[in-house]
Amino acid sequence: MNNICNCDNCQHKLCARNVPIFSSLDAEEIQNVVSLIVHKQYSKGELIIFEGSNLESLIIINEGRVKAFRHTYEGKEQILYIFSAGDFFGEKNLIINQEATYSVEALEETNICMIRKDDFRRLLKEYPMLSFKIMEELVIRLAHMEDLVENMGAKNVESRINGVLLEFAKKYGRSNSKGIIVELPLSREGIANYIGLTRETVSRKMSLLQDEGIIEMVGNKKIIIIDIKSLEKSVE
Amino acid sequence: MNNICNCDNCQHKLCARNVPIFSSLDAEEIQNVVSLIVHKQYSKGELIIFEGSNLESLIIINEGRVKAFRHTYEGKEQILYIFSAGDFFGEKNLIINQEATYSVEALEETNICMIRKDDFRRLLKEYPMLSFKIMEELVIRLAHMEDLVENMGAKNVESRINGVLLEFAKKYGRSNSKGIIVELPLSREGIANYIGLTRETVSRKMSLLQDEGIIEMVGNKKIIIIDIKSLEKSVE
DNA sequence: CGTTCGATTGATGTCAGTCAACCCGAGTGG
C-alpha cells in the first residue's frame, strides 16, 4: 500500500486486487471486474452514505478509513465499524434490498470503488466463488460484532478501552523498538461513541494507562503501546 | 408449527421446509437435503455446543428455542442470540474453519437437524442459490447485531428493556383482545445478560412498566404488552 | 500570533450495581 502508482489503470487494478472477496479471481476475471468499477474520492469528514438512503452500488474501500455509525433518537452516535482498505459495505441493499442502516463518513482522505448493484449481481452469478468469499467476510464481520457486544455488555470500562486499543493495534499498528505505534482512526469522542462511554471517561482512562506506563500518547492521534501484555490481561 | 406429525419422515421434511435457506429448493432437491439430515433432541438446560469446540455440522433448529452466549474471563455471561425454529448456527466452522465462538444451550425442549460439514459444502456447490440464501441470513443477523450494539452502547436503560421486550413481542408474540401475549424465552437474569444489566435492574424496570400500565406480568415467563406504543416511543 | 477544536482535569450528581432480606410458586416428601 505504500507506493501507489497514480495512473488510472493501476489504481483500478489495485482496487480489485486488494479486495479479499476478489482474491479467488484470475487476471482476466479481475480485468472484467475492473471494467465495471467507478472511482470516487472523499475527504475527511465527508459523508459517503447516509442512514436510510438507497444505495445503488456496493462500495469497496481502496484507500483510507471510514466509520459506520447510527444516530439514536436522542442524538447519540453509535459507531458500528471502522472500515479500511479492502473492506466493503452497502451489501444490505444489494442482498436483501434494504436501505442503509448506518451512515458512513470518511475519517481521512479516502478512495472508494463502486460496483453497480446489477453488475455485482451478475458477477455473483458468473463467479459463484464470489458468494462464498462474501459469506466468509460476513461471518468475520459477524464475529467482530459479537466481540463488540461482549465488550460492551459484559465488561468493565477498563477492559473495554483495552479492547479497542488492542483492536486498533492489530489493525493499524506498526512495531518498532519502543513498542507498537498506532495511528488512531478515532478521536477520544469517537472512541467513546464506539464503546458506549463519554469522551471524558475515555480521556481519563487513557491518561491512567499512560501513568501506569502501559501506553504513551503522542499528540492526539497516535499512541505507542509499551506493554501490550498488560492490555491483553483484561481481554479474556 | 402447531400440529407436528411425529413420524420420522414428516419431521425430516418439516425441518428442511421450514428453513429459509432451503426455501429456494424444489421437492426433489429438498428430498436430497433431507436424506443428509440427522436429528437430535435436547431438553431444557442442555448444552448443544460449547464455546471453543470444533463443530462438524451445521445445526438447524427444528423446534424450540436456544440461547447463544459467551463467558467473559470474569465469569459474566453475555447472550448474543436467541435462535428459534428455522435458524441455523455453526456456520463459522463451516465457512471459515473457525471453532465455535459461543456456547449454545437449549432454553426449552428443542429438536435440531444436523448436516455434516462436507455434505453441506457439497450442497453449496450443487445449489449455488444456497450461498445466496445464507448470505441473506447472515446480513439479517448482522443487522440484528448492529441493533444490539446500538441498544447497549447508546441507549439508556429504559430504552434497552423496551427494545428487548419489543424484539420478543415481534418474534414470539400473539395478539389477543388484551394486548400482545409474549412467552419470554429468558428469565430476568437472562434478559439482563442479553442487554448488559443485572437481574435486579431488569426486575425493577419491568415492575415500573407494569405500574405504568404498559405491560402486565403473568407469572415469570409470560407478559402481556398492553400499550405497545409506549414501548416503541423510546426505540427510535 | 490568534483562533479553534479537541483533550484534559476537577467538582458534583445520579443511577445502576451490590448486598441482603424476603416473597412466592412449584415441586417433594412425610
Place this chain on the structure above:
DNA sequence: CCACTCGGGTTGACTGACATCAATCGAACG
C-alpha cells in the same frame, strides 16, 4: 394434605463509578 425446600423474582438501602457540567489547556492551522 400440609410442611419444607428451592430457585427465581422482588424490594430496599447503600455505594461507587461513570456522566455531567464547567473551566482550562494545548496542539494545529491559517
